[in-house]
Amino acid sequence: MNVGECYLGWSTKDEVREKGASGGLVTSVLAAALEKGLVEKVLVLKKISEYDAEPIITDSVDEVLESAGSLHAVPVGLSKKLGLQLTRLGKKIATVGKPCDVRGMYEMALRDQINIDNTYIVGLNCGGTMPPILTRKMLREVYEIDPEEVVEEEIAKGELIFKTKDGKEIAKKIDELEEMGYGRRENCRYCFVKIPTNADLACGNWGVPKAKQGQATFVEVCSEKGIELLENAVNAGYIELESASEKGINARKKVEQAMIDLASKWREELLPSIPDEERLSFYIKELEDCIGCGACKTVCPVCACGDDSKCTTMISELDNHKISLYHLIRFLHIMDSCVACGMCTDVCPAEIKMSQLQARFSLPFQEEKEYVAGMTLEKPPFFEVR
Amino acid sequence: MKSVCPGCNFGCGLYLQPKDEEMIALDYRRGILEVDFKKGSEVNEGKLCKFGVELPEYYANKAVSKVDGSEVEFEKAVEEAGKRLAGKDAVFLSFGDSTCEELIALSKLADGKIESGLGALSDIDETAYMCMAVGIPYEDIEKANSIVLINVDPYAQYPLILRRILRAKENGCKVAYVGWRKPRNLADKVILLSPSTWIKTLAELENELSEFLGEGCVVISDLHPHVHPAQVKTALNLGKGNVLFLKPFANLTGLMLLKSSVSDDRTLDNLISEIEEGNVKALFVHEADLIEVMPDSERVKEALQKLEVLVVQTSRASPITEMAHVVIAPEQLWEKKGVVVNNEGRILEVGGERTDGFEALCKVAEALGKEKIEFDDAHKQVLEKVGVDVVNEYTVPAYERKEYPAQSIEAQESDIETALVKVYTPFTWRDMEGQYICLSINTIASKGIMKGNLVTVGANGNEGRYPFRPDDVADDVVLTFGRIDIAKENITPLEKIENTIWTEEKEE
Numbered sequence: 001m002n003v004g005e006c007y008l009g010w011s012t013k014d015e016v017r018e019k020g021a022s023g024g025l026v027t028s029v030l031a032a033a034l035e036k037g038l039v040e041k042v043l044v045l046k047k048i049s050e051y052d053a054e055p056i057i058t059d060s061v062d063e064v065l066e067s068a069g070s071l072h073a074v075p076v077g078l079s080k081k082l083g084l085q086l087t088r089l090g091k092k093i094a095t096v097g098k099p100c101d102v103r104g105m106y107e108m109a110l111r112d113q114i115n116i117d118n119t120y121i122v123g124l125n126c127g128g129t130m131p132p133i134l135t136r137k138m139l140r141e142v143y144e145i146d147p148e149e150v151v152e153e154e155i156a157k158g159e160l161i162f163k164t165k166d167g168k169e170i171a172k173k174i175d176e177l178e179e180m181g182y183g184r185r186e187n188c189r190y191c192f193v194k195i196p197t198n199a200d201l202a203c204g205n206w207g208v209p210k211a212k213q214g215q216a217t218f219v220e221v222c223s224e225k226g227i228e229l230l231e232n233a234v235n236a237g238y239i240e241l242e243s244a245s246e247k248g249i250n251a252r253k254k255v256e257q258a259m260i261d262l263a264s265k266w267r268e269e270l271l272p273s274i275p276d277e278e279r280l281s282f283y284i285k286e287l288e289d290c291i292g293c294g295a296c297k298t299v300c301p302v303c304a305c306g307d308d309s310k311c312t313t314m315i316s317e318l319d320n321h322k323i324s325l326y327h328l329i330r331f332l333h334i335m336d337s338c339v340a341c342g343m344c345t346d347v348c349p350a351e352i353k354m355s356q357l358q359a360r361f362s363l364p365f366q367e368e369k370e371y372v373a374g375m376t377l378e379k380p381p382f383f384e385v386r
Numbered sequence: 387m388k389s390v391c392p393g394c395n396f397g398c399g400l401y402l403q404p405k406d407e408e409m410i411a412l413d414y415r416r417g418i419l420e421v422d423f424k425k426g427s428e429v430n431e432g433k434l435c436k437f438g439v440e441l442p443e444y445y446a447n448k449a450v451s452k453v454d455g456s457e458v459e460f461e462k463a464v465e466e467a468g469k470r471l472a473g474k475d476a477v478f479l480s481f482g483d484s485t486c487e488e489l490i491a492l493s494k495l496a497d498g499k500i501e502s503g504l505g506a507l508s509d510i511d512e513t514a515y516m517c518m519a520v521g522i523p524y525e526d527i528e529k530a531n532s533i534v535l536i537n538v539d540p541y542a543q544y545p546l547i548l549r550r551i552l553r554a555k556e557n558g559c560k561v562a563y564v565g566w567r568k569p570r571n572l573a574d575k576v577i578l579l580s581p582s583t584w585i586k587t588l589a590e591l592e593n594e595l596s597e598f599l600g601e602g603c604v605v606i607s608d609l610h611p612h613v614h615p616a617q618v619k620t621a622l623n624l625g626k627g628n629v630l631f632l633k634p635f636a637n638l639t640g641l642m643l644l645k646s647s648v649s650d651d652r653t654l655d656n657l658i659s660e661i662e663e664g665n666v667k668a669l670f671v672h673e674a675d676l677i678e679v680m681p682d683s684e685r686v687k688e689a690l691q692k693l694e695v696l697v698v699q700t701s702r703a704s705p706i707t708e709m710a711h712v713v714i715a716p717e718q719l720w721e722k723k724g725v726v727v728n729n730e731g732r733i734l735e736v737g738g739e740r741t742d743g744f745e746a747l748c749k750v751a752e753a754l755g756k757e758k759i760e761f762d763d764a765h766k767q768v769l770e771k772v773g774v775d776v777v778n779e780y781t782v783p784a785y786e787r788k789e790y791p792a793q794s795i796e797a798q799e800s801d802i803e804t805a806l807v808k809v810y811t812p813f814t815w816r817d818m819e820g821q822y823i824c825l826s827i828n829t830i831a832s833k834g835i836m837k838g839n840l841v842t843v844g845a846n847g848n849e850g851r852y853p854f855r856p857d858d859v860a861d862d863v864v865l866t867f868g869r870i871d872i873a874k875e876n877i878t879p880l881e882k883i884e885n886t887i888w889t890e891e892k893e894e
């Protein structure tokens with residue numbers, strides 16, 4: 001097995017394959033890594049419902065096996081979760097992660113929050129995640145079904161499909177849903193990294209031939225650790241693999257490109273440029289409701305300063321400025337490293353679209369520096385400033 | 387594990403995970419817990435205010451069980467509480483900072499008479515009680531035609547209500563605010579209250595706000611042991627049932643539902659007077675601290691010293707645990723098995739598995755020869771009271787609300803020219819808020835106060851020196867969010883300022 005090779009793979013356990021998003025390969029690889037002692041712990045999601053899951057770091061193989069399946073309405077950030085754990089103490093952890101999670105992990109590694117050598121990352125391709133409560137509303141109002149009745153959701157051919165307990169299957173065009181304000185989170189719509197080749201393995205359903213849809217996972221080997229993970233799972237009897245076909249590999253590339261093109265379109269729509277003379281008033285207006293809770297910083301994988309951060313030491317509750325230095329400093333401080341994960345927007349109690357505001361700084365800046373944040377351990381542009 | 391934030395009665399969902407031993411040392415954030423944002427929570431969609439974000443700090447402060455100041459085993463403290471309360475006619479105080487099941491156990495112990503400190507609301511017509519106890523669903527705020535905020539500052543006090551109001555505004559809703567600090571650009575109409583006429587202004591709002599009232603109008607206010615009845619009555623009168631009272635304790639709604647009335651309750655001021663006069667000799671305080679909650683902490687401390695028996699059951703170390711004869715320190719809220727009911731009446735599982743606090747209450751009750759209750763039965767009683775079969779965080783149970791008559795408000799005027807106005811945030815109630823004052827730009831400019839100066843404020847015969855912040859308050863108002871040591875009063879938002887020195891001295 002070599003880095004760069006692509007395979008189709010599936011779990012040898014029927015129930016995992018059934019429950020898994022495509023072939024249950026991801027779950028099986030993680031479970032095998034734990035069982036065979038390749039790692040001490042695994043970070044996965046513990047499902048509560050289709051709309052809710054708790055990220056857990058577990059040493060139980062059963063808990064890992066239970067995590068099979070993709071939750072598209074659970075936009076949880078896994079990098080910060082992992083970063084506050086034990087890889088720095090020499091413990092080995094395997095984790096699952098969407099491209100933004102993996103990118104966050106790399107940015108954290110650059111800041112000594114994670115030891116990437118001790119981290120085995122099973123990446124998932126990602127077309128986007130949806131805000132759970134808005135999704136529930138969409139189900140009631142657009143799909144006209146009770147959210148509690150949903151047993152499975154799926155994205156296929158540009159449609160968002162929900163299956164209910166009584167066997168109904170309702171599909172709607174994602175484009176149309178997004179025009180109505182539903183669908184994926186805004187930052188996901190202009191997210192450009194769709195296949196996490198920075199992970200040790202990049203897994204998805206793109207490139208799986210029709211006959212095997214839902215029964216196999218397409219996996220690209222991205223590193224030596226990726227080889228270790230796959231070989232370990234094969235030897236442990238957890239998965240089976242076959243080489244991916246040229247046709248599959250090309251099909252996957254094609255969909256990826258289509259998604260990237262779509263992201264460009266959304267970027268123009270969601271982040272229109274602002275005339276110079278309106279800039280200050282634009283940011284004052286956008287930020288006027290900030291209550292200074294600090295949640296946007298707490299969740300940000302790129303923020304690693306702790307309590308003595310530049311952005312928080314320069315503000316005081318005794319000030320009452322029209323625009324907080326906290327934001328101005330953060331915009332500049334992390335514009336070389338923001339991975340556009342959207343976590344800051346998700347958690348803002350004042351409904352400020354922080355991720356979108358940050359993107360107005362970070363996207364053009366990273367483009368100019370020809371740097372895509374979180375893809376390698378190469379130093380980000382600001383680290384080079386002397 | 388799934389949890390509910392204890393910072394107020396909003397009922398924000400979150401995940402808490404105990405940190406690995408090794409991680410505690412490594413993590414720059416204090417506390418043994420880690421917060422994860424629960425975006426699938428209907429109440430808050432994963433969003434939290436500063437209190438929720440900093441929850442591990444709050445939970446880092448744990449009480450220990452004690453008898454006469456010495457640390458003891460939990461069981462010993464429980465046993466001792468039973469012995470000391472035997473034969474005493476104790477008062478049982480709770481603000482509802484615990485599960486409904488514990489409140490039921492406490493109620494058994496208290497022979498059905500839990501004091502809530504809400505005595506100032508005792509003369510409000512009983513038919514309005516349900517509307518005070520349980521508000522309209524948060525989702526209805528987003529659909530409102532108009533919103534009237536009566537002395538509620540969404541930015542500082544109940545930040546999670548802000549996004550609901552912002553969404554309502556996106557749908558064309560008009561917002562009016564009546565209170566002490568202009569809420570940035572949130573409201574279309576702002577009526578800043580003045581210390582000499584504030585009650586009169588409230589009493590006459592019906593005319594002032596006529597364009598906002600009527601069909602599709604939602605009135606939002608708050609309710610707690612310091613609230614002035616004029617504020618609550620105003621909200622009831624304007625909202626005509628369409629009202630939401632926000633509350634500062636994790637389960638005050640649950641407590642109010644279980645109590646069914648506050649007409650026999652005392653104000654905290656009265657309770658302390660009765661302790662001072664020797665009419666109350668034994669006090670059982672449940673998950674609360676009178677010293678922190680009352681402005682005049684010195685007076686409270688002196689009064690508590692007069693008690694023959696002071697038993698405090700609380701998971702949090704605070705001044706009262708330093709004074710109590712017996713401290714029963716059970717698990718913290720996140721560890722508890724049981725439910726809370728939030729401002730809108732939604733019943734939420736707290737998420738933990740422990741029932742030590744519940745069992746302690748039952749054991750003390752048993753020692754006093756009272757009826758004991760099993761946890762499951764207590765839980766069943768809660769469901770019955772709320773009218774549901776199961777706990778489902780995604781639905782708001784239907785509550786029966788009666789029509790109530792208009793409440794009369796005595797439109798007094800006072801001679802207070804400048805006032806110290808007290809506004810409570812989740813941090814204030816736990817004495818975690820900074821001590822500073824807010825002044826209007828006019829005041830700052832006209833007095834020539836320089837940034838960094840301290841201002842001396844005198845009230846109730848005392849003086850204090852405080853840093854200040856420029857803010858959108860009236861010129862005759864000095865506003866504070868923190869517990870401020872010159873304040874003394876219980877049932878009023880304001881206190882007369884006797885003197886001020888716009889001092890020139892720089893901060894050290």
Ligand SMILES: Cc1cc2nc3c(=O)[nH]c(=O)nc-3n(C[C@H](O)[C@H](O)[C@H](O)COP(=O)(O)OP(=O)(O)OC[C@H]3O[C@@H](n4cnc5c(N)ncnc54)[C@H](O)[C@@H]3O)c2cc1C
Pocket residue numbers: 019020021022023024025026027028044045046067068069070071072073074075076078096097098124125126127128129203204205206217218
């Ligand atoms: C939100 C999302 C969007 C995706 N979009 C695409 C796409 O557009 N194209 C494509 O080819 N593949 C996509 N995938 C990947 C695909 O759905 C499968 O996860 C992948 O094919 C692996 O399948 P499996 O059966 O081997 O995984 P499984 O064995 O089912 O394992 C799934 C793993 O994913 C984790 N997981 C579930 N939901 C989330 C989440 N929201 N965030 C982080 N981790 C999660 C679980 O904890 C589990 O470990 C997406 C996955 C997710 C989670």
Ligand code: SF4
Pocket residue numbers: 098099100101126127128129187188189191192193340341342
């Ligand atoms: S930001 Fe990108 S990688 Fe992350 S959830 Fe959205 S689409 Fe997926």
Ligand code: SF4
Pocket residue numbers: 296299300301302303334337338339340341342343344345354355358
């Ligand atoms: S700024 Fe926001 S979008 Fe960017 S990395 Fe941080 S949390 Fe993610």
Ligand code: SF4
Pocket residue numbers: 289290291292293294295296297344347348349350351352354
């Ligand atoms: S999360 Fe929102 S309200 Fe909180 S500090 Fe960030 S921008 Fe401000």
Ligand code: SF4
Pocket residue numbers: 391392393394395396397398430433434435436437438439544545546812
């Ligand atoms: S609004 Fe209340 S419940 Fe929600 S996070 Fe803040 S203090 Fe906690």
